[in-house]
Each structure stands twice: as C-alpha cells, then as structure tokens.
Amino acid sequence: MTDYGHDLAFGTFVTPGNRDPHHAVRLAQAAERSGLDLVTFQDHPYNAGFLDTWTLLSYVAAATERVHLAGNVLNLPLRQPAVLARSVASLDLLTGGRVDLGIGAGGFWDAIASLGADRLTPGESVTALSEAIEIIRGIWDAADRRVLRVDGEHHQVAGAKRGPAPAHDVPIWVGAYKPRMLRLVGRQADGWLPSLGYMKDGDLARGNKVIDEAAEEAGRHPAEIRRLLNVQGSITATRDGFLQGPVEQWVDELATLALTDGVGTFVLATDDPTTTAVLGEQIAPAVRELVAAERATAGTAPAATQRGRAAIELRRDGIDYAAVPASLAASAVEPGDRSYDTVRHNYLRSGAPGLVLRPRTADEVADAVRFARTQPVPLGIRSGGHGISGRSTNDGGIVVDLGALDTVEVVDEVTRRVRLGAGATWQQVAETLSPRGWAISSGDYGGVGVGGLATAGGIGLLGRAFGLTIDHVVAAEVVTADGRVVHASADEHPDLLWGLRGAGGNLGVVTWVEVEAMEAGEVVFSQMALDATDTAGLLQRWGATVESAPRELTSFLILSPARRGQGPVAQLMTVWAGDDTDAAVTQLERLADVAPLLGHQAYLLPYSGVVQAAEKNHSGGGDPAVRSALVDHLDEATARAFERVAASGRASFLQARATGGAAHDVPPDATAYAHRHQNFLLSAMSPSQEALDALWDAEIGPVADGLYLSFETDDRPERLTDAFPPATLERLRRVKATWDPENLFRANFPVTPAS
Structure with missing residues (x-):
C-alpha cells in the first residue's frame, strides 16, 4: 500500500472536437461551476476533427476564472520546447497561475511524422523529453541572469534569453508507461499522468516503485512527484464493473486508489455535463472526506511536508520544519526547492532564509506568526520585496511573504475608500483606480509593495499635492504578535492605527489597509x-x-x-x-x-x-x-x-x-x-x-x-x-508594549517595548 499524502484534486478529460467548437468550452465552464479543480484536453495536432489544443486552452482560460487547465498530454514532438515554455508562462501570467503542463513524448509516429516532425525511436523519445524539460525549466528560471544553453541531441537552445517566469510554480506532468520513461519521471518531473485504460492489474504499483526508486537515487522524496490518473466509467444505479455503478461505489473505489496506489489527482474522461456535475458536487467531496478520515487514523504525513535527502541537507538549524502549519506547508519554500531563488532575495538585498511562508489569507498569516514566534531565528515580513533597507529578507530565518494578499477593492465610491492588500503593488493600485480618475500618492516606482510603503511613510510624486501615503490610511487589518487578527481605525484600537502609520513593521503584520484615494485624473x-x-x-x-x-x-x-x-x-x-x-x-x-x-x-x-x-x-x-x-x-x-x-x-x-x-x-x-x-x-x-x-x-x-x-x-x-x-x-514604546511586548517584530529599527 502506498499513500503519498497529496491533497486530492479532481478534474475532467475533455475531447476537443471541432464539430461544435464551443462544446468543450461549455464543458470546462460546467467543471468550474461544479467545484472541480482541473480541466484537461487531449492533444492530437494531426487529428483534423479536433481543435488545436493550445488555442483551446487559451480560449477556455478567458472563459473561466478559477479552474486549472492543462493538456493531457501535449505532444512534444510537435511543440518546440522553448516556445512552449514561453506559451505556458504567458498564459499562466494572464490567468493568475492557472496553467499546468502535461507533456508526452509522442506515440502515434506515423501521424506525427506526417506533419513534418522527425520520427524517433522509443529511446530517442525519452532523451528528447529529458532535454525538453531542461529547456522549459531553464526558460522559466528568470531569476538566473545568464543566457540559457542546452546542447541536446534533439533539442537545443544557444544563448536563449530566459523568462518570463510563470505566475506560479508550474508543475510538469509526464504521460509515461515504460521503465525508462518512468525513471525520467522520478528524476525530473513533478507528476506521473497515465491512463488507467492502458494499464493492467498491478501496473500502478509497479510504476510507482520504479518512479520512487529513481526519485530517491536523485535525492528526491517520492512524495515530490504527484500521481495523477486518467479514469473512465459511468455513473449508474447498479454495479457493473470497476467505476461502473452508483456514486457510493465510485467513492469507495477512488478512495482505494488514493490510499493504496497513491493517486492524488483523478481526471475523468467525460464529455457529459451531468457526469461532470456529479463528480464535482457529490463524488469529490465524499472521497476527500473518506481519505482524510483514513489518513488521520493512519497518521499519514502530508506530501507538502516531505523532502528528499538533497533538500533536507540544505535545511537551516533552528527551524522546526516538521511543525510548519498544515495551512502553509504546501506553498512553503525551503532552500533547495525549485522556486527558492525567486523568493530568497529582495530588490537590493541578497538573502538566504531558511524558510519562506506564503500565506493566502489573514488566518494563514496568523498561523505563520504563531509558528514563527516559537522559532529562535530572525523573522522578516515582505509585501513587495522592494524595500531599499532590505528588512524583508534575512539569513537563516523565516520570511513571511504576503504577495498572495494582493486584492485591490473599492469599498466606498462616495468617500473613495479603497481596500488594498498588503501584497499588491502600487502599479496594480494605480491601474485599478485610474479609470475612476482617482490616485494614491505612492513613491516613484510601481513595483513597490503596498504593505511596506503604507506603514512607513510614502514620500511620493504626488506628495506636495496630497501628502504622504500614510496620511490617507484610515483603517487596517493587522495580525498581532500573539496571532490575533484585529482591525485598527479611529474607532477600533486607535493607538494601533497611530503607530501603524509610520512604524507599522514594529507592531504587527498588516494584511490590508483602507485608504481614501484622491481625485486625480x-x-x-x-x-x-x-x-x-x-x-x-x-x-x-x-x-x-x-x-x-x-x-x-x-x-x-x-x-x-x-x-x-x-x-x-x-x-x-x-x-x-x-x-x-x-x-x-x-x-x-x-x-x-x-x-x-x-x-x-x-x-x-x-x-x-x-x-x-x-x-x-x-x-x-x-x-x-x-x-x-x-x-x-x-x-x-x-x-x-x-x-x-x-x-x-x-x-x-x-x-x-x-x-x-x-x-x-x-x-x-x-x-x-x-x-x-x-x-x-x-x-x-x-x-x-x-x-x-x-x-x-x-x-x-x-x-x-x-x-x-x-x-x-x-x-x-x-x-x-x-x-x-x-x-x-516614548508613545510608540507604550503602543509596542501593548501589541508586541516580547518584541517579535524587531527586524525593523527595533523599538523596544516600554517597561
């Protein structure tokens, strides 16, 4: 039995037929309405009855808001890897991080060759896929200022400029069945995506064994590779075979695949909106509940907490990595993680933190603060990471990155009150307010984060006309040193609001501020x-x-x-x-x-x-x-x-x-x-x-x-x-004594609490 502890995800595998071009789009929208996590489309560019999958993905991205999208799987021989990397990154940026990459080495070689691609042997296909993954990841690595060079047998880049970086750490899932390809998955990929219909009894377990051994040889933990599975079936009133029966049967059989074969993502091949709705609204919640109960009894460790040998060796002393809150573990970044170089530094300061936590809500910020206060290492809080003084990174400590808290919301049209997430940038704010003829004075560069500037001062290019940024802050949401989420305004905790406007980093973690914008066309x-x-x-x-x-x-x-x-x-x-x-x-x-x-x-x-x-x-x-x-x-x-x-x-x-x-x-x-x-x-x-x-x-x-x-x-x-x-x-020290008596927030100029 194998359970890697992955959070369960559910999606659909849609036929991209072109007879009714919008049918696939409607199916994707139905999946999103049903609460599913993922919509995928098969990719056969040589099939004249299909829409081009990448074009369809782009169209569906604009027609949906939440669901993740991927090819299942994209045909590598017909999609040049460096261009594919930029296409994926671009669509991921446009969708706010909703694109995943499923990729395959190609299987129907007569059809592939008919479109002009070189015919490869099975061994050459594996080599070509390995080279492609190296190129794709190299293009995405915009933090590396060097040009990219890969001199492969089948894919080459000679001095390619890197970037853009995707909006999120795009996983690469590989469709694979044979041992050599499975070993590649263990060494290089983020997920294994086979179809159950092509497999015999025991193939899942055998495939997992090959992948796990290859991962461990590469210094990785097997849980770093998500196991996805394309499944087929029908929902009927009576049992008639595997995944052929009522909802209860589906729940039991999918839960068994999760608990015994480690499947973390189930992708149902269906073009029926009713089946899609049942999967999202009935089957997926019940499977999650059943698997969660079994894992609680078994004490299964979440996949997000597992690290391979190579990563563990890079961990820093003084941080209890096993105690990272479950709400933050999946998005946490440690030394050795692929995205570490994108979060370790700030604008002008090099950093080497031992852990970067990336909360998405105020409650998760509170989880981060409660965890950080138990760790005997420095703590840095980052909104945009542009701070010239460099206090949003450190060496060997913890950084709480607020970049995901980036909403810009108009609260009151009459008073021009706007709620700004601490992780938003002033460019986002300006672009949102500009159509209304409003503005907020905010320094001289749009890449600066809201949280730092709106609590430090804000000497900007509208300053003589409108004053400092903090002069227009009328309320804030703050996570305090003891992990509470409180509001500060003229009516609630006015002493805290006074201190936040000028010394905010010393008093708590600001998750949003409310600002009265100025009329400025x-x-x-x-x-x-x-x-x-x-x-x-x-x-x-x-x-x-x-x-x-x-x-x-x-x-x-x-x-x-x-x-x-x-x-x-x-x-x-x-x-x-x-x-x-x-x-x-x-x-x-x-x-x-x-x-x-x-x-x-x-x-x-x-x-x-x-x-x-x-x-x-x-x-x-x-x-x-x-x-x-x-x-x-x-x-x-x-x-x-x-x-x-x-x-x-x-x-x-x-x-x-x-x-x-x-x-x-x-x-x-x-x-x-x-x-x-x-x-x-x-x-x-x-x-x-x-x-x-x-x-x-x-x-x-x-x-x-x-x-x-x-x-x-x-x-x-x-x-x-x-x-x-x-x-x-003197007044600030009294406020500090009320809100941070143990001086947790001391990375800024340390205001010691009053006795």
Missing part, C-alpha cells in the same frame, strides 16, 4: 536632465524653486557624480498633479532654468503611467549601504554638504526628494511619522556601510533633522532617535 510627468557642474548651486536653485512652486508640483532629483570623463548630471522626475498643461509648463520652465538644460521630455498621462513597474526579478543588487536625512531647506550649507558627498566618490547613487506641501498640514503627533516641517529627503547609496557612515555623519549629520526609515541601513541606536523624536518614541 491626468497629470503632467516631466523627465529633465541638467548639467550639474555647479552641483551646490543647482541644488539651492532647485530647492528654492520647488518650495516656491504651487503644491501641484513635486520633484525628485537624482544626482550622478562625474565619472569617466563625463561631468555630473542631475536628472529630475517631476509631476504636476493636474491636467492644466499651461500651469505645468510655467513651473517646468522655472525648473529648467536652475542649470543648463541637457534634455527634457514631458507627457500628459494618467498617474498609472508614472508609477510603472518593470518585471519583478528580485535577485539582490550588491547589498548597498543606504543613508538618509530629512532637511528643512536646501540652503547653502546643506547643498555644499551634499555636493561634497557626491564628489567624494564613495556614493554610487544620490537622490533628493521634495516633500512638504500637504504633508505639512498634518500635526506631528497625528501619526508615528512626526517629521512634518521638513521639505526635502536626501539619500545616498554606497558599497560600504562603514565608509558611507563616516562620510554621511561628517557631512550631512550637522544639517540633518531626522531620517526616513525605509532608506536607512545604519542600525546604530542613535538612528532610532533620528527616526522618531523623543515624545513620539
């Missing part, structure tokens, strides 16, 4: 390059121009020091928060006069066009040191100091952001972010923390008046008092 976005030879003079004139401009104008300045024979250059990113192009041009002309103009482009576009995001590919970025300082004005002393930092050669990136305007309208004690009189934020990056600290302290320290936590990697104790003025820090 089209804006003017300007990109300007200026000669910065007179760096200090440029900074003073730019600062004075921004401060005297109407609030609609917000400008950021990136300073590139002189290098390799090129003089220093200042690049301005400026937004005029409105569609009055005449007023915008007047103010942009004033900015263009602060130094010799090298180039200028300006656009009238929605705010969503300003905060665009490149493809997410967080692979670390050299682990730079970052320092920040808030200043009242860019007067001569401040400008000269920043000029000296730029000229030192020790800073690789320098930026000045305008703040002020509407941010000054909020009283300093209204939020835990108390810096309400400064007009500019200065920041710099360097390869060396020690060198940057010495330079920054000497030059910027005397003119600084506070700092911005999200742009700070100096963790010396005095930085905490720079971030929070004394009265704010």
